Each structure stands twice: as structure tokens, then as C-alpha cells.
Amino acid sequence: MARKVLVLGEVRDGTLRNVSFEAIGAASLAAEGGEVIGVLIGENVSSFGNELIQYGADRVITVEDEKLKQYTSDGFTQGLLAVIDQEKPEGIFFGHTALGKDLAPRIAGKLNSGLISDVTAIDEAGGNLVFIRPIYSGKAFEKKIVADGLIFATIRPNNIEPLSKDDSRTGEVSSLSVEIKDLRAIIKDVVRKASEGVDLSEAKVIVAGGRGVKSEEGFDPLNELAKVLGGAVGASRGACDADYCDYSLQIGQTGKVVTPDLYIACGISGAIQHLAGMSNSKVIVAINKDPEANIFKVADYGIVGDLFEVVPMLTEEFKKL
Ligand code: FAD
Numbered sequence: 001m002a003r004k005v006l007v008l009g010e011v012r013d014g015t016l017r018n019v020s021f022e023a024i025g026a027a028s029l030a031a032e033g034g035e036v037i038g039v040l041i042g043e044n045v046s047s048f049g050n051e052l053i054q055y056g057a058d059r060v061i062t063v064e065d066e067k068l069k070q071y072t073s074d075g076f077t078q079g080l081l082a083v084i085d086q087e088k089p090e091g092i093f094f095g096h097t098a099l100g101k102d103l104a105p106r107i108a109g110k111l112n113s114g115l116i117s118d119v120t121a122i123d124e125a126g127g128n129l130v131f132i133r134p135i136y137s138g139k140a141f142e143k144k145i146v147a148d149g150l151i152f153a154t155i156r157p158n159n160i161e162p163l164s165k166d167d168s169r170t171g172e173v174s175s176l177s178v179e180i181k182d183l184r185a186i187i188k189d190v191v192r193k194a195s196e197g198v199d200l201s202e203a204k205v206i207v208a209g210g211r212g213v214k215s216e217e218g219f220d221p222l223n224e225l226a227k228v229l230g231g232a233v234g235a236s237r238g239a240c241d242a243d244y245c246d247y248s249l250q251i252g253q254t255g256k257v258v259t260p261d262l263y264i265a266c267g268i269s270g271a272i273q274h275l276a277g278m279s280n281s282k283v284i285v286a287i288n289k290d291p292e293a294n295i296f297k298v299a300d301y302g303i304v305g306d307l308f309e310v311v312p313m314l315t316e317e318f319k320k321l
Contacts, residue, residue, distance in 0.1 A: 002034035003091050004034050004035045004087060004089045005031045005089055006037050007036060007037070007052075008039050009048060009052050009060075011045055011048055016048050016051055017157075017202065019096070019155060021052075021162035022095070022159070022161070023094060024056045025055075025162045026119065027093045030151050030153075036056060036058050038059070039062075041076050042068050043064055043066050049173030053169050054167055054169050055162055055165055059174070061176050062174070062175045063082065067180040072183055072185055072186070073102050073103055077106055077107060078178060078181060082178040089150070092107070094153075095154065095155055096117060096118045097157065100154045108152055113150040115153070117154045120132055122160065137272070157259070158204070200232045204261045205230060205231025206232055206258055207222045207225050207232075207234070208249075208251060208263065210236035210274075211244075212268065214244075214267075218244060225314055225318070234250075236250070236252065236271075238269075251277040251278050252271075252277035253277060262282070265284065265295050265299070266311055269290075269294055283300050284301075285299060286298075286299035286301070287311065288304065288307075289305060289307075
């Protein structure tokens with residue numbers, strides 16, 4: 001059945017997040033030959049429209065207003081509901097990001113619709129689309145079909161392949177004028193911790209440190225390895241609690257959920273709450289001086305040794321490639 005599917009493109013720090021392209025890939029499966037419409041909400045976001053089209057959107061609708069410069073659930077809800085009202089889609093896809101996790105349930109509630117969150121794969125069985133999502137902190141997967149109504153889903157970053165970029169694709173980028181009514185919360189300023197390099201939740205390679213790094217400076221060799229591999233640095237809650245690094249790096253049940261191609265765990269014991277955030281990584285390498293450490297149970301490759309010897313050796317070897 002051909003469907004009209006909306007995809008919310010997410011602009012952050014002046015670029016479209018990769019998960020927006022992955023969501024378009026997912027939406028084109030759900031559209032089954034119908035139309036995929038990119039939606040951009042913010043201030044001065046129309047310049048990103050063509051990129052959504054090059055990644056597979058058929059056309060793009062923008063809602064621009066200075067009140068939408070910073071994300072607020074209130075403002076984006078007003079903008080997106082206006083697009084939904086105009087287009088009457090059969091499907092809506094978001095990235096399963098902080099923004100998507102905040103906005104999608106709110107929109108689903110307003111539309112009286114169900115929502116399949118944190119989708120990692122889409123399959124087909126018996127003529128139905130099957131949405132696969134992890135449950136019980138990644139220990140099992142459930143399969144869902146939408147029996148009736150809107151197909152509304154959030155897509156976990158780094159799991160669904162985006163379509164190949166086609167620079168020759170063209171399509172209409174139109175703007176929808178929406179009167180953004182008074183916002184209940186106004187963001188005056190955003191003060192971010194200076195962070196270098198790749199966004200943790202979208203990184204293809206993550207080098208993560210635990211309490212075994214022993215100090216803030218203990219993260220230096222991990223930063224070096226991540227830089228050589230073009231990856232990001234993450235951490236266990238143990239390392240965050242010990243004040244070796246910022247909580248924004250925490251991976252796990254109460255931190256970020258990541259699925260990079262390569263996860264290198266350094267001095268992390270492998271507590272169940274940590275595994276909940278990284279055990280679906282494609283290849284896991286664990287470096288720990290305790291051969292009995294739980295992390296080795298989920299690791300594809302294990303190195304028993306002192307991380308302060310092993311990590312610099314790996315960095316030197318990768319530099320040669
Ligand atoms: P430890 O368990 O102390 O392990 C340190 C490891 O480093 C050890 O295995 C040791 O052998 C190794 N090591 C030491 N020195 C070296 C060296 N020189 N070289 C190599 N290896 C070395 N944790 C998370 O990570 N994320 C979460 O989101 C999270 N959420 C939680 C939610 C709840 C409700 C609770 C109760 C806990 C949560 N935790 C979470 C905490 C979790 O239970 C663990 O306490 C934490 O993950 C331990 O961190 P760690 O592995 O760095 O430290």
C-alpha cells in the first residue's frame with residue numbers, strides 16, 4: 001500500500017544529523033512506493049532541504065520562525081501539527097534522539113496515535129511491515145506491526161542504512177507559514193560544555209573509559225586513540241561518578257544508548273547497566289586487567305592487560321594504517 005510519510009529532519013550545530021537520513025531510509029520502506037516528505041522546523045533551516053532530497057525525500061516542507069530557533073516541545077509541536085494537518089500523512093518518522101524522544105510521544109498523544117519507539121530494523125512478513133525494537137535493556141527484541149492507523153516510529157541512530165546520496169535528485173522545498181503562539185518556555189541561552197569531534201550517539205567508533213582510567217588525565221590515551229580512529233570518547237557511570245569526565249559521556253541504562261561499528265571498552269567491568277547502553281554495538285573490544293571481568297562475556301575481542309600499556313600500543317599501530 002503506497003503511503004505518504006513525513007520525516008522530521010534534525011539540524012544540530014549547523015548540520016543535519018545522520019539519523020535524519022536513516023529515518024528517510026526507513027520512511028521510504030514504509031512509504032512502499034508512496035511519497036516521503038522531509039520536514040524542517042527552526043530558523044533558517046530551508047538551506048538543508050536539498051540535502052534531505054538528495055538522501056531520498058521527494059519534497060521538503062519547512063516551518064521557520066525566530067521562536068523556533070531553539071528546540072522547545074511546545075514550539076515544534078505547533079509547527080509539526082500544522083504540517084500534519086496540511087499533509088494528512090499515513091506515516092511519521094523521527095530519529096530516536098533527545099529531541100525525537102521528547103517530541104514524538106507528545107505528537108502521538110495529540111493525534112491519539114500509537115508510537116513504536118527506538119526501532120532498530122524494519123522487516124516484512126505476510127505483507128506487513130515488521131518493526132523490530134530492543135526490550136529489557138537490549139536483552140531481547142520485539143517485533144511489532146501496525147494493524148491500524150498511523151505508522152509512527154522513532155529510529156535508533158546507526159542501525160538503519162540511509163539510502164545512497166544522489167546529488168542529481170531534485171524536489172520542491174516549500175515553506176508553510178505557521179503562527180507560533182506564545183511558548184510556555186523560552187530558551188534564552190544554551191551553554192554547552194566544549195566538546196570536540198564526533199557526536200557520541202552517532203559515532204561509528206567509540207573508545208569508552210571506566211573507573212579503570214583512574215583520573216581525568218587517564219582519559220588522555222583514550223582521547224588519542226579515538227582521534228586516530230575518527231571516533232568519540234564515552235564513559236561508564238563509574239568514571240562519571242568519580243569525576244574523571246562529564247556525565248554527557250555516560251553510556252548505559254541511565255546514559256546514552258549507542259550502537260557504533262566498533263566499541264572499545266577500557267577499564268570497564270561490564271555491569272548490566274553499562275551493557276544496556278552498548279551491547280548491541282557491532283564489534284566490541286574489551287581491555288581489562290581482570291580476566292574474569294563481565295565485559296569479556298559480551299566482547300568479540302578481549303585483551304587482558306593494563307589499559308595504560310595496551311591503548312597507546314593500539315594507537316601507534318592504527319597510526320601506521
Ligand atoms: P568498576 O566496576 O569499578 O570497574 C572498573 C574496571 O576497571 C574493573 O573491571 C577493573 O578490573 C578494571 N581496571 C582497573 N584498572 C585497570 C587498568 N589499569 N587496565 C585495565 N583495566 C583496569 N553504569 C553505567 O556505566 N551506565 C549507566 O547508565 C548506569 N546506570 C545505572 C543505573 C542504576 C539504577 C544503577 C544502580 C547503576 C547504574 N550504573 C551504570 C552503574 C553500574 O552498576 C556500575 O557501577 C558501573 O558501570 C561501574 O563502572 P566501571 O565499570 O567503570 O567501574
